[in-house]
Amino acid sequence: MSSNQTPTVWKFGGASLADQGQLRAVAKRIADAYRGGRRMVVVLSAMGKWTDELLSLARGVSSISQPRELDTLLSVGEPVSCALVAMAVTELGVPAVSLTGSQAGMHTDRRYGDARLGAIRPQRIITELAAGKVVLVAGFQGTAANGDTTTLGRGGSDLSAVALAAALGAPECEIFTDVPAVFTADPHVVRGSRRIGTLRHEQMLEMADAGARVLQSRSVELALSQGVDIHVRSSFTDEDGTWVRRSPEKHGGAGDAVIAVAHRDREPLYALSEAGNPAATLAQHGLTVVGMAPVGNEIRFTTAQDVTPGAVVSVLGEKVTVRNEMGSVSVVGAAVTDTSRMLSRILTTLGAAGVKIELVTTRPWRVTVHVETKVVADVARLLHEELVLARAVTQGLAPRVPSAPVAAAVRGNR
Incomplete structure (x- = not known):
């Protein structure tokens, strides 16, 4: 040697x-x-x-x-x-x-x-x-x-x-x-989730940030900056798993193509009752806002996972309210820089199922909707069926699963 x-x-x-x-x-x-x-x-x-x-x-x-x-x-x-x-x-x-x-x-x-x-x-x-x-x-x-x-x-x-x-x-x-690989959704939650052969670092980073628990997000960020490929594979077999690389295989080429759905069962949602910039205020205290948008007469936002509700309230005081029974579902795209088409598909799908969305945030590669915790799993299943499996059918990669039962489950949990 x-x-x-x-x-x-x-x-x-x-x-x-x-x-x-x-x-x-x-x-x-x-x-x-x-x-x-x-x-x-x-x-x-x-x-x-x-x-x-x-x-x-x-x-x-x-x-x-x-x-x-x-x-x-x-x-x-x-x-x-x-x-x-x-x-x-x-x-x-x-x-x-x-x-x-x-x-x-x-x-x-x-x-x-x-x-x-x-x-x-x-x-x-x-x-x-x-x-x-x-x-x-x-x-x-x-x-x-x-x-x-x-x-x-x-x-x-x-x-x-x-x-x-x-x-x-x-x-x-x-x-x-x-687990044998990275999947298009959490296989313990979403029936029909499929193994992904290759991902870009950016895609894996978005999935990890959105709740996919296969890799720590900071490890993917470091791998991207240092040019290190990552191979996620099973401890119990010799099979290839998922490669996270700079130059992955093509995923169909469509600008709004969806490759995965990730979710967090619990992600506190904050609402500020007056005009202002909570992101700037919280940043002065070392607290990071990751998503923010005006909704009606208030500003709603979410924070990094290591920020506690108590820390947010201690900075913003009584003018901020916290909703703890909230979660999020994120859709990660194959090569998305303009998320408008993907957002339209998500809103149409969830609107047809009667899902109440409390906040929508977008960033390159990802669209996230914030919904009540009780419907997170059902929303993940619905979006996976309609956006991931539907695309797989058009490419001959997977059988189509009827969306009606999942949509009914969402309505039943509202």
């Missing part, structure tokens, strides 16, 4: 590491790749639901917000995964070493719970690779300038893997997960 060979960077999520059997299966896959001549750097998440269990423990002992201590607590799961897989790989006759985020050179700012990556200094990784070892790196974590451990937000192991691929000069990063 050449010491100058570009490393292969893999990442395994927690669902792929849920028990000892799965840990051993991951170790065998890594060992087989190593024996095939690859220099392996593998980023791991915490096992199964470990992070959620640690969060529950924290809530059980304290009601006070302690971000630094919480990061210290939540960062312990990933090193456990790495140490166990390193042991299992070594048991198979392949040398391996586990590294924490700090040991791997992952430097961040001090934004506990949602830290931003700074310099990546992977010298230790390079040294271990040169010694012929598989390197297991704890994802989701890094270290601040003062030495504190920080975490990178939900799904942060994706970001760790992409960042290391970029720092090590790897052209791609493979993300192994419990």
Whole structure:
């Protein structure tokens, strides 16, 4: 194995590491790749639901917000995964070493719970690779300038893997997960959702921002800026999944072609009862507005996912109201710069089903409608049928599913 060979960077999520059997299966896959001549750097998440269990423990002992201590607590799961897989790989006759985020050179700012990556200094990784070892790196974590451990937000192991691929000069990063690919909608919610072979980084970023939980949005943004391709694939098979690339396959060429529908069951909707610019006001306090439009006599808006209703109310006071029982459904286009045609199709479809839309926001590649939480799943199914499957039928890709039952379900949930 050449010491100058570009490393292969893999990442395994927690669902792929849920028990000892799965840990051993991951170790065998890594060992087989190593024996095939690859220099392996593998980023791991915490096992199964470990992070959620640690969060529950924290809530059980304290009601006070302690971000630094919480990061210290939540960062312990990933090193456990790495140490166990390193042991299992070594048991198979392949040398391996586990590294924490700090040991791997992952430097961040001090934004506990949602830290931003700074310099990546992977010298230790390079040294271990040169010694012929598989390197297991704890994802989701890094270290601040003062030495504190920080975490990178939900799904942060994706970001760790992409960042290391970029720092090590790897052209791609493979993300192994419990789903076989990215689909045209959440297959657990939308019947008939289809596997997508290739996406542009911009499309995947819009899907992740809109609620698709396959990849962390910041990891896709970094991959786009650094020119790293991402391959989302199953931990349990050798089949290709979805490639996120700069130069994808064609998706039919229509300017308003729809490739996917994503949704969030809950996304607070805010309304400002007087004239003003809530985005500018909130930005002065480090809070981000992602969608805003005048509706009647008020200004309605939504915020970034890490902004809490309490933070918005503390800045804007009694003049803002919060509707918590709201969600969103987003339609992502194949090559959309003018969303007017896609918006017209969405409004026509939902209008025919009698759906009450509380806010519509548009941006390149995406149109989002905000509706009550109780109809989010049905709206996602309806838009997928009418905009994704209908297009698939015209291309001979999928059978048409009658929309009447879904439209009826929407009306029943209003």
